[in-house]
Amino acid sequence: MPSAGRTLVLTSVAHFINDGNTWLLPVAYAYMVKAHGMPAYLAGVIALAFAGLGALASPLVGRLMDIYGRPLKLIGIGMGLWALGLAVFGYGVEFYNVPAALAGAVVAGIASAFYHPLGSAALALSYGGSSGYAMGVNGAMGSLGRALYPAISTALFAILGSNYLYALISLAAVSLAAAVPMFLCEEPGLRRGGRKASSSERPDMRAVATLTAVVFARGFALQGISQYVGVVLVSYFGYSFGQSLGNEITFFLLPAIVGQPLFGYLSDVVGRRTLLAGTTAGAALSAVALVATRSLYWLPVFGLFTFSAFPLSLSLAGDLVPRSSTGLATSLVWGLGNTGGGALGPLAMGLLLSSMGLGGVYVMAAVALASAALTVLVPRPPKRSRVPLFG
Incomplete structure (x- = not known):
């Protein structure tokens, strides 16, 4: 597969999983409130921790991209963090362990910072001035994941004996599997060569x-x-x-x-x-x-x-x-x-x-x-x- 097409496929799969994962947490909040009687304000605290860490970590992720120039490899790291975060969060949800749920949300928030700047950077490097359409195709996969993952998670919950930990571990495994081709593929990346950037750069x-x-x-x-x-x-x-x-x-x-x-x-x-x-x-x-x-x-x-x-x-x-x-x-x-x-x-x-x-x-x-x-x-x-x- 040509390099640009391969990049579009890999980043689209990652976008589907990343955006799907972000909508697993709001569904779980509703379960914790209904099944465990968790106060609604605690759901707000967990949600704020997730979003806040994502916002703070994003510039650091972008800086790593500019230093190392390997966006797909870094997306793979993000997918691995998603797997860890979902597993810990699932434990907190199943056993109503709020500190564990909060810790899982923090790791998941950091993981959520990886995809969007890196996926867009990978596509911009591959497609140049025509990246808008490529990002649109890629973004459609993110929207599809966002729409489907809540239903997928509740279906897994029912199939796996109404066990939220098993449901989220199953989806964590999907994130981990998506990381593998990111590390195995060859990507040209972007090398600075140690020289000082010119004014035009x-x-x-x-x-x-x-x-x-x-x-x-x-x-x-x-x-x-x-x-x-x-x-x-x-x-x-x-x-x-x-x-x-x-x-x-x-x-x-x-x-x-x-x-x-x-x-x-x-x-x-x-x-x-x-x-x-x-x-x-x-x-x-x-x-x-x-x-x-x-x-x-x-x-x-x-x-x-x-x-x-x-x-x-x-x-x-x-x-x-x-x-x-x-x-x-x-x-x-x-x-x-x-x-x-x-x-x-x-x-x-x-x-x-x-x-x-x-x-x-x-x-x-x-x-x-x-x-x-x-x-x-x-x-x-x-x-x-x-x-x-x-x-």
């Missing part, structure tokens, strides 16, 4: 910082709303907790499987900044329409626009800097920007819902619209050579 960190701030505001607002979709449906739209609610959540998540490659392709054609601003505004307006009309037809539209950040923001980050700084740039944009905003947004959304009900959605939508408007401050990236999608 130095990253424009002001541009990266501006994009990070824009993506932070986007993640803060849109992840804040999306994490409370289930709460809104149950508390304000009259849904009961059960299969119908699960169906609506799937209805919300599935459109991104098509949307990510679509927006990735369009970003190669019309520009990443334009698409990033347009999808952010589209998500904000569809969230407002959902609350104003209470029509669930707006739910998949909101999901379509919300989960488009991976191919747009990270391909734009890769375009803004020399290839030798791709890892650092993408880790800052995704880790401090998207993940950092996504960690704080749900906390703010919870406070807003408690104090002003559905009016909180309008406040967060206004923040998203401000993010869309501020995208114009991100510099236009230099033109890069294009590489055929499948090598």
Whole structure:
């Protein structure tokens, strides 16, 4: 298989598993609250530890990429950490050992920092200026994992005698198996040769910082709303907790499987900044329409626009800097920007819902619209050579 095509396949499998793993924890929180009577605030503490460690570790992961230039090998390390984190977390869930669950979430949070900056860096190195579509295809696999893993975990739970430890160990084994080809494959990587970077190779960190701030505001607002979709449906739209609610959540998540490659392709054609601003505004307006009309037809539209950040923001980050700084740039944009905003947004959304009900959605939508408007401050990236999608 050509090098670029092989990279797309390996990173797509890793993206499927990584994003699927991240949605195992919220399902487990519900189980711990229902089966063990865990206070809801403890679920919030564990969730904050997971997201916070992911945000803090991401720049370090990107720096490792820029030093060693072997993104696939580093993704393999991340998959191994996922396996360890899920096994420890599963023990904590099964035996209601909160310190173990917290420790597992911390390791899983560090593991979650690996994929996005490294996967995007690997694709940017392989595809150059046409990485938007490649990242879209790759992102669709992440969306598929995000949509399927909650159902897979509950099915394993039922098959394995209602034992959460066995269910998560099974999925930990999948993560560990995915790490093996990452270490075995040959990758050209990126070598600096020990020479000092020329002025043309130095990253424009002001541009990266501006994009990070824009993506932070986007993640803060849109992840804040999306994490409370289930709460809104149950508390304000009259849904009961059960299969119908699960169906609506799937209805919300599935459109991104098509949307990510679509927006990735369009970003190669019309520009990443334009698409990033347009999808952010589209998500904000569809969230407002959902609350104003209470029509669930707006739910998949909101999901379509919300989960488009991976191919747009990270391909734009890769375009803004020399290839030798791709890892650092993408880790800052995704880790401090998207993940950092996504960690704080749900906390703010919870406070807003408690104090002003559905009016909180309008406040967060206004923040998203401000993010869309501020995208114009991100510099236009230099033109890069294009590489055929499948090598």
